[in-house]
Amino acid sequence: MIGAAAAAVVIVGGGGTAFAMDQRVTLDVNGEQQTVHTFGTTVQDVLDTAGVTLGEHDAVAPETDAEVARGGSVLVRTARELTLEIDGEPESHWVTALTVGEGLDQLGMGGEALELSVDRDEAIPEEGLAVEAASALRVVILRDRVRMEADTTADTVEQVLADNGITPGEHDIVEPELDTEPTDGMVIDVTELLSEPTTEEVPIEAETEERENPDLPEGEENVVQEPEDGVQEVTTAMVMREGEETEYVIKEEVIKEAVDGITEIGTKVEDAASGEASSLNWAALAECESGGDPTAVNSAGGYYGLYQFSMATWQSAGGSGSPAEASADEQTMRAQKLYDMVNGNWQGQWPECGVHLFD
Template sequence: MLIAGGAALALVAVGGGTAYAMDDGVTLDNDGDQQSVRTLGGGTVQDVLDAADVTLDDDDAVAPSLDTEVASGDHVVVRSPRDLTVELDGREVSGGVHAATLEEGLPQLGLDLEGVDMSEDPDTEIPEDGLEVTAEQAPRMVVMYDTVRTETRTTGETVQDVLDAADVEVGEHDIVRPGLDEPVTPETSVSITPVLDEPVVEEVPIEAEEEEEEDPDLPEGEREVVTEAEDGVKEVTTATILHHGQEREYELDEEVVTEPVDGLVKVGTQEQEEEGSEPEGGGDAADLNWAGLADCESGGDPNAVNSAGGYYGLYQFSEDTWQSVGGTGLPSDASPDEQTQRAQQLYNDVGGDWQSQWPTCGVHLHE
């Protein structure tokens, strides 16, 4: 009888495919031996067997059935029973199969050729006294197409092999991790992020940085640009993806077109000498006879320096007194107007006590 599980047998027994086409007769495949059989005026499968002098045993399988009419180009398959034993991961799977080769027999034992790694090639013939092979079940692989999970077993070596075994197709721009050419190991999980539209490429500036460097030779706070900062440019590729069932924008890739040029600015740290404050002369002191005081103190010479040293200018300031009213440097180096203004400020600061500052010549202030 023809067993229901004989998928391979049923396959070769249907239609007139090119695999067995030999001439205009009916092709008879008897346990792998093929011949072209001619019958007069057509006939049935039984007529083909009779013409080929083939007698079926009780346990033989034939397809199509014996009373099926056949014509030139058709195929008739005869398979005698064979014992097939597969030691799968230490567990024995065995039984009688109607198959000429290991590839034909495995499905009849409920085994998927793609799901096992065998000690013999799939096209190995099964002899009359049977065949024993060892096999290891292929590693389990998982494919996640966003949230859709597919499990498969395969002996494939790359991610693409896993996808093929799981019958999962990826789009041109879909994101596959690991990559299609990456090797796989047992329990590998492949993740696919669907890209829903054509990616878009945009140019985006890369902001340049600006470094500041202290320079003790520049006045404090002064800035000198050594290198002008120039922004770079990068190309950013984005697209709409499916993430946990939701659409969202995602950056697929970025490529630097022009590197940014960082700028350099020197910042001065040199401390500057403090300038004297503006003189605060005037008021009641402005109406006094300052020319008379200067004539007495220095002969009216703004650059005068006391021969004994220590007193300078029109009003013979000491350095300490000059600095106390905001003057800098030597009084004799200042302009006559500044000297007079600071002398008036000194007069105001001491409350008009001119005797404490100009005990000899101060009397001329009130002439």
Template sequence: MSAPNSLQPTTSPHAADSAPSVETAAPAKKRRRLLPLMALGLAPVLVAGGAVAAHAHKSVDLEINGQTHTLSTFAGSVEGLLAEQNITLGEHDLLAPGPDSALSDGADVVVRTARQVTVDVNGEPQVVWTTALTQGDLVSSMFESGREVTLAASRSLDRTSLSLPLVVDGSVDVVADGETKRVELEGEAYVADALEAAGVEVSRTDRVEIGSADDGTVEVTVTRVVAGERTETEPVDFRTVEREDDSLYVGQKKVVEEGSAGERTRTFATITVGGKEVTSALRSDEVTTEPVDRVIAIGTKERPAPEPEPAPAPAPAPTTSAPSSSTSGGAAPTSGVWAQLAQCESGGDPTAVSANGLYYGLYQFSIGTWQAMGGSGLPSQASPAEQTQRAQALQAQSGWGQWPACASKLGLI
């Protein structure tokens, strides 16, 4: 849609540049004539009438585009008056009454120069001719004909010589920021006058359109156009990395640091019209928070081999004599892997008995295992040395898996 500054004749001027001759010395008076709405439309309305050859002196009012002049003439017809005043009509200009109409004393003759303007008709841009004197008259006349018409106000909103006024002595509804204010304007008023009266400020990016309210009142609508920006964020996954650690045995793992996600931020330049985003363009895309890796330590330390122990003595033959006392036959080991195993299994107590009563002594033998290794009586009643000898024989025969929990804890399996 064109700006109001485009509301100007696109053909050569048809009325004389200078004012017509005036019989009296009084200044020309300025009046707004109330023409039928059809006369403000797209084609001129010519009022037909028979010419009367009347050449008597008479006084008539000639209005040219809203400016009225009282003239003294001997012309007998409207056509003769126009010829007398050197006024030539264009194809789309308005003349009322028609050129063949007779002139009488006190007659009114109206000339309107047509302008070619661009309007939005039911949402579609069209170029039309109009003889309307105000933008309000133009949109109102087309509104009355069943067409919804809007005009775009110029960006400068100024009062240029070729710009049609908004209204002359009329009401205007100003619609902005969700509110409608009706203002009363006097004389020739422009869009800037209506906005000022309503207390509405506009920026150079805002859209200002002229249309009609439901009751036909001229309506100035301000649509805010704002350039801004919008941001979007999304998580950035962290990595899991493994690092060798010689403080851990081979096969062992340990989480050294828990990972955390980072954040990516995208910034878009946006244009919003009436509060709704209509365009966006990616301005930047960057990781604003770096992710933190999840770190797992992997053991590289070789497991120690069990310390060598003396070969176990031959298991004593079964005897029917009384069980050996726990205080005889040597003490419990105090160093090495067997001391560690005894400490883990029984706390180093050769007389220890499990809470369920099934396991006995330093190495928590079951009765069946103790007897299978040649022991007699209860393991907890044997000397620490005998318990150790039979434990060593059991390990040589079946491995460290006989003590799964403590052997694993000590890194023996």
């Protein structure tokens, strides 16, 4: 006799007897739970009792041939098709996730920065779901020379900074500008300023180029172009560098270009004056002719410099330009050359003052 409260059922057949216990198992199908009473001992027995048929891509845990004990649980997730169109390229995947976010996790894409057409907690229905996605851009943020890389799907530089916990201050400089659309590989430079920028004009010093002139006597100089300094606007502000406030140049803009000067340096070697000519008292002659003034010009016209050259005699001695514009050394050298050219006939050149050559 078997008591009415007993949970055993007697099965008689084949000359033997077996006892099957009522297994109460919790079955979770896509998040909906139910208690299944079964006399089987495997997961497949539970599924058969509950009338659940697994599809090709469905997932069940534990495996169907695993034994399940009284009070155990079985989890079933029905496969559904998740189509991801990333940057215009659609790909379909079978997932057993209930939401888009879980589906991305199953596909190993949960950590990727993607801009989705739906929220990540959007449910994936059994008939499947198509989601458009834009892959993230990789940008570099330089903040006071500290480098960091970030993935972003933001529409503006300002949003990129905000997503990375950066809010530019009133005077801070951000390049490119905050409303710029990010691009892959973009470098965003943030310079934090401690003060309002100031701008002042600073001179640009011109240089002078020296050129050799073989037609100009050695040692003589001829200014072809006077140097002219330029002007630039320099914008500065104070920044913090290594714990100290430091002046930082934000921008330099040339307002006026500098004009470099050009000076010709003579390299022409003149024939040396004779020993006789160089031994004469040329200073005494100059004092008599011009009062020793190399820039003297005869008011009557036609005679110039220390030795009152005419233009004809000056040029015959190899001079160029006006004698009164040449250096005293060149004028003396030309006078000595002229003396040699006339074979010492000083009377024809300096009839009044030439006698002083012999003082």
